[in-house]
Amino acid sequence: MKRLAALREQVEDQAVYGIAGPVGWRDAVISWSENVAGSLGDRTYSRYCCSLRQLRTVLDPLSVQEITPELLKELIKQRRRAGVKNATIRRDLTALSSVLNHAADEGWIAENPAGGLNRRRLVPERTVRIMLPQPESIALVFARLPSRIRDVCEFTRETGLRLEEVTTLAHADIDRVERTITVNRGKGDKTRVVPLTKTAETIADRQPRYIGKPWVFWKGKGVRLTDLSSRLGGFMRRVARKAARENVEFHAFSHHDFRHLFAVEYLRNGRGSIYDLQGELGHGTITITERYLAFLTPDQVKAAKSTMAQRGAQAPRSEASA
Known part of the structure; x- marks a missing residue:
């Protein structure tokens, strides 16, 4: 039945x-x-x-x-x-x-x-507290890093790109005439264009090219970097152990923290408004970008929120990067 x-x-x-x-x-x-x-x-x-x-x-x-x-x-x-x-x-x-x-x-x-x-x-979304990497800690880690991994970190600090966006960056994405970087593989598969500063160009130019492969940052036989986070973490742990033995202050950081550092320095240095920064970072909403206002002085916050804030034009960006 x-x-x-x-x-x-x-x-x-x-x-x-x-x-x-x-x-x-x-x-x-x-x-x-x-x-x-x-x-x-x-x-x-x-x-x-x-x-x-x-x-x-x-x-x-x-x-x-x-x-x-x-x-x-x-x-x-x-x-x-x-x-x-x-x-x-x-x-x-x-x-x-x-x-x-x-x-x-x-x-x-x-x-x-x-x-x-x-x-x-x-499944509540946990708000992750932003911790900016400290110069002393960066110096300790950079002294041990292979040059290519260090360059990826420095490139992110200069451009604000996500790790996936840096490791999938092709030479063809860099326009030295228009002074731009086209991010074709951004979050959500969205495309955006960010300024190419002198420092970013210098970092890209010092990467040896692998014939027949498009990537700016690569490993082995021209394949793109896919294990940078784990490798960076390994160096981080070794530095942390050494710092503990020598009683040296050290604060670990991740590659993504350089993106945070880019955002805060962008606003502190008056490169553009909070709305300009939203576009450069590729944030879907201004609320996400506004987290970086917490690292500014009241006057810097006022300037960052102003629609008259200096846009991230290439000339000021390049001068600041020189």
Whole structure:
């Protein structure tokens, strides 16, 4: 009787809602990939696939019809108990939701069960306190770094580019006539243009070119750098141990901290307004950029917020970088 009732319910669902029979999660992912991948940027698609791989052990045995809001809430709890960072969980949910949206579009489910989840409550976004790297600590680490890794850090401090944007920078992206750098692989696969300063140009020019390869910063046989964060972290730990033995003050930092340093120095030196900085950093909202106002004096904040603030023109930027 139960089986008959279930079958009757399935037939009614198909007749009324257009819902198909059970469709395996793996089949849904394959179909999603074939139909949606072309509309996503390469980086976004790769990031989604990475997230979906992390969820396979839980979701592969299921059909899309078995994925409910309750199951997703439990999945979130499991991931948090396992020590997975909230930012990673949110990215995973975004990828999962993309597949479920596709399943709904195909008529396999009535609606996306992830759509109604309150992600801010279930996976709160932790505000990371910005800590600027100290000159003394930078000097200790730079003294040990290979020149190419040091150049990547200095290039970020000069341009404000993200690590991924620096390591995917091609020589063709640098326009020495217009004095610009075109960031073709920015966050969200957006393109933006930032000024090319004399210092940034000098750093790029001292990178040896690998024939047949486009990257400004590369390793091995011309492949782009992909392990800089881990390598920088390794040097950081060695410097920290040495500093502890010698009772020398040392504060560890990450590559991304040079992007923060660029932003604060940009505003302190009057290179442009907070709105100009938003554009150079590629921030989606001004709220994110406004975090850097906390590092300014009241007069600097007033100037940074003024629409009359000096724009990040090439001449002042170049003079400041000389």
